Amino acid sequence: MATPNGRRVAFSTSVVPKKTADTTSTVETLEDGSTVGVALYEDTILDTTIGKKFGGKGTVTIAANQLIQGWIEAGEVQDDIEGIEDQWQTVNTHWDEMVEITATDHTIRHDTEDCNFIYVKNTGSTEVRLILDGTEPDILIPAGASISTRLNNIAANLIKVDTESGSSTIEFVVAKA
Amino acid sequence: MALTVRYGSYCVPQEQVSDGGKFYIDGDAKTKMGGNNTYTISTSYTAPQITTSTVALSGSQNFVAIKALSIESGTVLISLDNGDTTPIKLLTGECFASKIASGAVAKIVISGAARVEYWSAA
Numbered sequence: 001m002a003t004p005n006g007r008r009v010a011f012s013t014s015v016v017p018k019k020t021a022d023t024t025s026t027v028e029t030l031e032d033g034s035t036v037g038v039a040l041y042e043d044t045i046l047d048t049t050i051g052k053k054f055g056g057k058g059t060v061t062i063a064a065n066q067l068i069q070g071w072i073e074a075g076e077v078q079d080d081i082e083g084i085e086d087q088w089q090t091v092n093t094h095w096d097e098m099v100e101i102t103a104t105d106h107t108i109r110h111d112t113e114d115c116n117f118i119y120v121k122n123t124g125s126t127e128v129r130l131i132l133d134g135t136e137p138d139i140l141i142p143a144g145a146s147i148s149t150r151l152n153n154i155a156a157n158l159i160k161v162d163t164e165s166g167s168s169t170i171e172f173v174v175a176k177a
Numbered sequence: 178m179a180l181t182v183r184y185g186s187y188c189v190p191q192e193q194v195s196d197g198g199k200f201y202i203d204g205d206a207k208t209k210m211g212g213n214n215t216y217t218i219s220t221s222y223t224a225p226q227i228t229t230s231t232v233a234l235s236g237s238q239n240f241v242a243i244k245a246l247s248i249e250s251g252t253v254l255i256s257l258d259n260g261d262t263t264p265i266k267l268l269t270g271e272c273f274a275s276k277i278a279s280g281a282v283a284k285i286v287i288s289g290a291a292r293v294e295y296w297s298a299a
Contacts, residue, residue, distance in 0.1 A: 008190075142276060144214050
């Protein structure tokens with residue numbers, strides 16, 4: 001397929017701090033044995049110290065031609081590999097399956113292009129660690145969680161994932177600037 | 178009383194067929210993408226603060242939320258190794274929120290005129 005005229009990624013992050021506590025029961029028993037009032041229950045409210053929901057959104061323009069098919073994995077089978085035969089042969093990557101992440105560092109995108117956006121979701125059950133500088137696993141992504149953020153033009157070969165132990169799977173977008 | 182943080186990140190890759198045309202969901206993605214999780218605050222957390230200059234968050238924090246409120250000039254970058262590298266960039270209105278490793282030290286690096294709001298939890 002032809003390269004599109006343009007590409008971009010709309011992204012957002014939301015954070016809701018919550019406080020959960022049991023309420024005080026107001027139940028009283030009347031003379032006839034019946035009860036009135038509200039029984040104890042667990043109530044959740046917006047945390048009063050932080051005091052608000054937190055979040056933001058943005059749109060990052062990425063390269064129209066991402067050069068390789070392996071810049072994105074959305075859990076959808078990707079049958080169309082037209083025009084990327086060389087990469088198919090030289091890069092042993094994941095075209096039609098979820099990526100398995102182990103305790104060994106795994107480079108997500110198999111080239112050295114500068115990248116300005118990343119999204120990683122942990123689709124497995126073991127916490128995944130994201131590395132953005134080639135060495136330090138500073139970002140932790142628990143099961144079901146995801147991260148999406150603009151990058152400061154990071155070379156693709158410095159972006160890696162691993163687990164502390166065990167294995168997991170991810171879906172991802174690592175976009176060339 | 179339990180303190181938790183429900184957080185999520187989402188993205189929609191899009192492609193434009195022709196110059197000036199509409200953007201559609203990228204054919205390589207085929208879907209909107211996103212995930213969320215609940216982080217349980219174990220010990221302490223801070224109320225939101227606003228900074229206009231570079232600031233390092235406490236090294237004992239395990240969850241950070243940082244939002245660029247406004248950027249009049251310069252850049253807002255985020256380091257997770259106390260400034261050695263700055264891999265994350267925020268533009269106005271963008272937010273970074275994540276669980277971070279116990280050895281990570283989040284630092285907001287501001288050059289120019291910008292207002293950034295942040296809070297963190299252990």
